[in-house]
Structures are given as C-alpha cells and as structure tokens.
Amino acid sequence: MKLRPVVIISIFLVALLFLGTSLPAQAAPAPQGVQFATSTPLPDGRIFYAVQAGDSCIRIALLNAITVEQLRQLNTKLNADCSNLIPGDILLIGTGGPSAVSATPGPSPTPLPPTATPTPFTGTTEICVLLFNDINGDGLRQLTEPVIVGGAISVTETNGKYSKTLTTAINSDPTAYQGLCFADVPEGNYNISAAIPDNYNPTMALANVIDVKAGDRAFVDFGAQSKDATVSQPDNTNPGGGASPVLGLIGGLLLLGGIGLGWYALRLRKPQSKLKQSGLLKR
Template sequence: MIKKQMRVMGVFFICLLVMIAFIATTGSYPLPQAYYYTPTPQADGRILYTVKANDTCISIALLNGITEDELRNLNNLQGDDCLYLQEGQQLLIGVLEKPTATTEAVQTTLEPTPTPLKGNGTICIYLFNDENGNAMAEETELPLAGGEVSVRDRLSIVNLTGTTDDSDDPICFEDIPEGDYDLSVAIPEGYNPTTVLNYTLNLLPGDVSIVDFGAQPSSSTLPIFGDESPSIFMGLLGVVFIGAGVGLWFYLRKLSK
C-alpha cells in the first residue's frame, strides 16, 4: 500500500513540474498597435467617422486630430451623450471647404501637363500609459511624457525626432513628403512596452496618420527578454525542474523495492 502511494505521489509531482515548465517557457509578445487613416470627405465636404466598439469621445478626437469640445460642438453632443455612443453611429469630425465658384469667363491656354509632384502628409505619434496592458489607448489612460520618438524615411533624407509630454495631444510631424517611414519610440526608464516599439508606415499624400505606442510601469508587467523571444532563463529553470522530478521518481521507486 505504501509503495503504491509513493508511486502515485511521484507521478503527480512529475506532472506538476511539467506544467510549471510549460508555463515558464511561454513567451510574452507585445501586441500590435492600432493604426488609423483619416476618413475621406463626402461629396458635400463633410468628413464622417463611424463609431466602433469601445470608442469614446476622447479616443475619437485623438484619432482625428481635434479636441473633444470640437467633436461635441460639431455633433451637438450634450452632457453625458458621449457615454451613449452606438457602434455604427456616424459622427461629423470636420467639413472640407470648397473653393467659391466664379461665373467670370477666363481665357486659358493649354500647356503641356507637368510631371506630378509628390504630396505631403502628417505623422503623429501618441505614447500612453497602458495601465491595463491591452495595447489600446483608453479614455482613463494618461499620456506618457519623456518618450523619445523618431521618424525616418528609408533614405534618411527625412530624420525627425521629438520628446513626448503629458498633454493629451500626440506629437505630430507635419508637411513631410509621402513615402515609407520607420517609426520608433524609446520609452522612459522604469517602463515596459505593451506594444511594439518600431513600426513601418507608408504615408500617402494628404494622410494624417496617428500611431499609438503603449508602455506601463515595470512593476506592472513581467520582464520581457528581447522583442519577441520567450525567456531563456525560465526555460532553463523548467528543464531543471523536470530533471529534478525524474530523479525523484527513480529515487522513490528504489525506496519502494
């Protein structure tokens, strides 16, 4: 009877060690951040935004480069109306002014079509304190100051840098040429990333592209060893536990004979 109990205990202990090793070797990967294009104006010049799940007035305002008060005024939102936004609801975020038409006849001379020039756009970076670690900027989560941001094109012709502050507005780089850009963020000391810290963006003419980066205090997350690699240390620790369990199993079998 004692031998049987010792064998059962040995099997249970080995299974427990295998489970611990499996959990220890599971990696922690940063989540991709949200990426957003400014909506295209309608035929009448109105720029409309379609409300998505979990959207708030402040998140919609941040995405579209306007203030919450401007969003409220454009849509006549009063009091607690922002608490009752419906998924699929359309909100006005701006109106594109059209040039005034003239009836005066103007004589024009046809000339050869010039080579199209490249257009410009705007890249904005928003670094926020991701308290719950879900890689999404929420209304209750504050901006994170002290982050060093970099925007660089593939040829290093455009190389822009800046430092985030604690204002609600993202740091923006305006009137930069269209093309492919590498965006990177160095988060302040004492924080761990909850999103990737490097992002490649294709900027088109007229785009206002906002990219969110998140981080939270080091005490709130497990340490991340490398950008996308599981913890080597924890993996070795799991192997040690398995070896100890196997050794204990043979020892218990020897005692039971």
C-alpha cells in the first residue's frame, strides 16, 4: 500500500508527457517592431519628416540620426520642450545633395567641322613718325604743311632689342600718310629722334620717348621751319591808306623849296658884304 501514491504520481507524469508530445507545437508570434517611413530627399536636397502621433523631439531626432539641437535649429517654430508638436506637421530634418535625375537619352550631337587654327600673335607693334615743315612756326602740324625731304628718323629700343634709321621722302600718293612707319617693332620703351637738314630750324623738341604695347600703333610728329621763311608783319606806317605817297611827295617838294629859298637868300647877302668891305656903302 505504501507504493500507491508513488505509482499514481508516476502515471500522472507519464500522461502529461504523452499529452505534451501529442499536441502540435505552436510558434509564438514575433514581436512587431515600430514602423516608420524613411524620409526621401526632394529634388533640391531638403529632407522632411511628417510628425506622427506620440512623437517627441527626442524620438524624431533618434529616428533621423540627428540631435535635438539640430532639429530645433532647422525648425525654429518648436518651443523649448517640443510640446507644440502636432501630428501631421512637416519638419525639416536635413539638407542633402540634389537627387539624381536620370537623363533621358537624346540624339547624339552632330560633330562640328574642323576649324582653322588661328595664327599665333607675333607680339609686335608699329611706330609712325612725321617730320613736317612747320611753315607758321607754331609747333603744330597743319594739313597744308608738307613733309621735309632729306631728314632722318631714328627708332631705338632702350634695351637694344631694336634700332633702325630711315630717310624722309615725299610719298607719291598725296592721300596716304606722309610719314615713315616702322613695322614689326617689338613692344617696349623706345627713343624716337629726328635729324633735320641744315637749312631748317627746329620748332619743337626733336626727341621723344614712348612706351608701346603689342598690337598698338604709335604716331609721333616733329616740326622744323625753313631758315628762308619770312613772316609778314603788319604795316603800321600807312594809317591813311592810299594818301601816304601823296603826302610824301608834297613833303619832298616843300623840302626842296626850302633848300632853294635858303640858297637864294645866301646869294643876296654876298654883294652887300663886299660893299661893306670896300667902304662904298654909305651909312
């Protein structure tokens, strides 16, 4: 009889084991995680988040991998404790690069025809010098004042890169520039000087220093006046116009008349003097 409780317990345990193995195993439902939509950048790169029910600033910051301070800086309307969050509000949570737009393949561009290679610039300039006959001596070249023939023009670069001298002559084309032009002159600082023929006097300085750049064209003028040139002076001795010769003629006649009267008076006095000397003249 002492073994009866043990047998009963053993039978109970075996029954439980049998029932456990006979029932189909049921898998426990997997815990559902919190679902939230991942924000997609707009074409301009801005990223927005729609506030959900139960959101707080901390939760929104954690979901979008930013700090609460950054969230407040991007959304200045939020108060200190984020108590003014309303479901449906749109918050700016970041700024990224513009979203890539897939380009629609279009027609391939038409190849352009080959263009001619431009000629490289030589980096030279041109200096033109005119030695003119300054007829009126004013130091300015007038259109009617011609070039002086037989003069010499010298163009020299101060560092010795260029030096040339030409003799002045009359251009056969009266409409063309009458001076001398020095072409293909390298840019730099130049001494320009002129030598004039012996029968001329300079009316302006015959040397000049100029600085020329590549592509420029410089013009320099030098003037000289012929020693044979005379400048007419106004005649102030004839204020009366055509009456001056008549007055001169009358003056000459009066002068001759005066001389004649003087000579006649002198002749009249000579006989009287002789009578006084001979004592024949009565007192």
